[in-house]
Amino acid sequence: xxFELTILGSGSAVPTSNRNSAAQVLNVLExxxxxxxxxxxxxxxxxxxxxxxxxxxIFISHLHGDHYFGLIGLLSxxxxxxxxxxxxVYADVRLQEIFDFQMKKMNSRLGYPLIFHPxxxxxxxxxxxxxxxxxxxxxxxxxxxxxxxxCFREKERERTIRRDMAEAWKVPVAFMQHLKRGADFITPxxxxxxxxxLTMDPPPARSYAYMTDTLFxxxxxxxxxGVDLLYHEATYxxxxxxxxxxxxxxxxxxxxxxxxxxxxxxxxxxHFSARYPDPLCLLPEAQAVFPKSFxxxxxxxxxxxxxKRNMQEGII
Amino acid sequence: xxFELTILGSGSAVPTSNRNSAAQVLNVLExxxxxxxxxxxxxxxxxxxxxxxxxxxIFISHLHGDHYFGLIGLLSxxxxxxxxxxxxVYADVRLQEIFDFQMKKMNSRLGYPLIFHPxxxxxxxxxxxxxxxxxxxxxxxxxxxxxxxxCFREKERERTIRRDMAEAWKVPVAFMQHLKRGADFITPxxxxxxxxxLTMDPPPARSYAYMTDTLFxxxxxxxxxGVDLLYHEATYxxxxxxxxxxxxxxxxxxxxxxxxxxxxxxxxxxHFSARYPDPLCLLPEAQAVFPKSFxxxxxxxxxxxxxKRNMQEGII
Numbered sequence: 349x350x351f352e353l354t355i356l357g358s359g360s361a362v363p364t365s366n367r368n369s370a371a372q373v374l375n376v377l378e379x380x381x382x383x384x385x386x387x388x389x390x391x392x393x394x395x396x397x398x399x400x401x402x403x404x405x406i407f408i409s410h411l412h413g414d415h416y417f418g419l420i421g422l423l424s425x426x427x428x429x430x431x432x433x434x435x436x437v438y439a440d441v442r443l444q445e446i447f448d449f450q451m452k453k454m455n456s457r458l459g460y461p462l463i464f465h466p467x468x469x470x471x472x473x474x475x476x477x478x479x480x481x482x483x484x485x486x487x488x489x490x491x492x493x494x495x496x497x498x499c500f501r502e503k504e505r506e507r508t509i510r511r512d513m514a515e516a517w518k519v520p521v522a523f524m525q526h527l528k529r530g531a532d533f534i535t536p537x538x539x540x541x542x543x544x545x546l547t548m549d550p551p552p553a554r555s556y557a558y559m560t561d562t563l564f565x566x567x568x569x570x571x572x573x574g575v576d577l578l579y580h581e582a583t584y585x586x587x588x589x590x591x592x593x594x595x596x597x598x599x600x601x602x603x604x605x606x607x608x609x610x611x612x613x614x615x616x617x618x619h620f621s622a623r624y625p626d627p628l629c630l631l632p633e634a635q636a637v638f639p640k641s642f643x644x645x646x647x648x649x650x651x652x653x654x655x656k657r658n659m660q661e662g663i664i
Numbered sequence: 665x666x667f668e669l670t671i672l673g674s675g676s677a678v679p680t681s682n683r684n685s686a687a688q689v690l691n692v693l694e695x696x697x698x699x700x701x702x703x704x705x706x707x708x709x710x711x712x713x714x715x716x717x718x719x720x721x722i723f724i725s726h727l728h729g730d731h732y733f734g735l736i737g738l739l740s741x742x743x744x745x746x747x748x749x750x751x752x753v754y755a756d757v758r759l760q761e762i763f764d765f766q767m768k769k770m771n772s773r774l775g776y777p778l779i780f781h782p783x784x785x786x787x788x789x790x791x792x793x794x795x796x797x798x799x800x801x802x803x804x805x806x807x808x809x810x811x812x813x814x815c816f817r818e819k820e821r822e823r824t825i826r827r828d829m830a831e832a833w834k835v836p837v838a839f840m841q842h843l844k845r846g847a848d849f850i851t852p853x854x855x856x857x858x859x860x861x862l863t864m865d866p867p868p869a870r871s872y873a874y875m876t877d878t879l880f881x882x883x884x885x886x887x888x889x890g891v892d893l894l895y896h897e898a899t900y901x902x903x904x905x906x907x908x909x910x911x912x913x914x915x916x917x918x919x920x921x922x923x924x925x926x927x928x929x930x931x932x933x934x935h936f937s938a939r940y941p942d943p944l945c946l947l948p949e950a951q952a953v954f955p956k957s958f959x960x961x962x963x964x965x966x967x968x969x970x971x972k973r974n975m976q977e978g979i980i
Contacts, residue, residue, distance in 0.1 A: 387737040
């Protein structure tokens, strides 16, 4: 029942010797979602032992190279390795144009269907299945085209049946599905047994949101309200607040403000400028606003466990 | 007086955990030539401490992704790092179209001039300065567009003056340049002093050639005649000779045949299929034909020293 994030790249525009540019994988119950795909992402997937042939959905925040230059290489490798299943890419519509043009000029094609879903400037559901729903939402970066954040919310699971009680009240097997959905049980004698006596609450639904690259705008908090885990860019520290504004990026403190406004469980800081060889110096700025802030490194794995949030303290 | 090759990628289409796809740097007297540029080349340049801001010329053999997917990332990084000097790219004309289209769609531009030189299907000089000349020449790969090899030949240097002899014969300073170019000296008394008595032979001019991806064709040997160092693809072993033919690649033995036909000094084998986790198994096949064959690994450095070839034995 995993809900687990692996950081593949925690750096920004220019990769450094220990931080690649943006990419990460979210594993939601063995659904592998790739979020951004900088150059070298396929190398990082291999390095961190992610079964990348299981990735079926790729979300690209925007068309700056440090967020997508690795896409064509990854897609090509999957094709060379014999992939047949469809791959879905959620991105600025122009990424499809770039991809199609490049493949045509190379006189090449993939061995599997590639399906692009163009992202809009509005909040929208881009993926929805029985266990998870993904929304994209607009951020504010210098690029005039859409720059999107993504929010992954697990769906409410069914209630857990208390076998001992169900047996004691002789609930028929055929009624179990109703119990899981919260129905009360009525005995043949007409006695109403409240659902709460026969079942337990399911583990709470988990959630994760990804916000990069962007200026801080307090209204963005509504898109990621109450997420368990929030990844937010912290390209700069407070010392470079003007530069952050000028380049349409955020500071670590602003990332923390977003986490606080949204009521997030934990905050992961990333997308560090190469000017911070050790971005640990940014942590106090964030923690002063939002104590449960953490600095990401390539290869880090963060799990959102299937327990109530107040039991999560100190889990990272 | 370096003439030194650094292997950045010795693998083929799919990068593995210890071999990246095609790229290498040739340093000829502090001119850094980048040859091919697979995804992750900028990471390899950093990893192997190549001063990549000194690269001014990039040669792309052909438009398969494992030979050029890292180009746009490297060019972007150089721009972000403030490069101002022009960069020259020698490649299939369609690479310029791909690059221009992608930059336009991204609404981006480099901060320095990028000058494309389209490669043809004929042997031609593509670069020429006072110390080195580079030719491109056609290979045979399944791609119908040009697939090119490259040959880097150092120019003959001037003769080395024997200071003791020049002083003994009172050669005027103004005449030294003539001596270096081989002229005899005539004393004021009319005596002819042969140049060979006043100078020594310069070190021999060095050369390097790059041949990948290609079928074996004996007529290609003339393009690389007598090179000191030859890099030739050896995607497969003799066990996969049919597959090599089918995919328009060469075996290690065929690479060795090319080295022998060309009268090369040493042969470097690379572009290994991922099916050979340890391509050392290919070496005996090559050495049976051409003893001075070597298996390349990422990060290997091969120097062609400024000495006569018969003094090079056992240098690697």
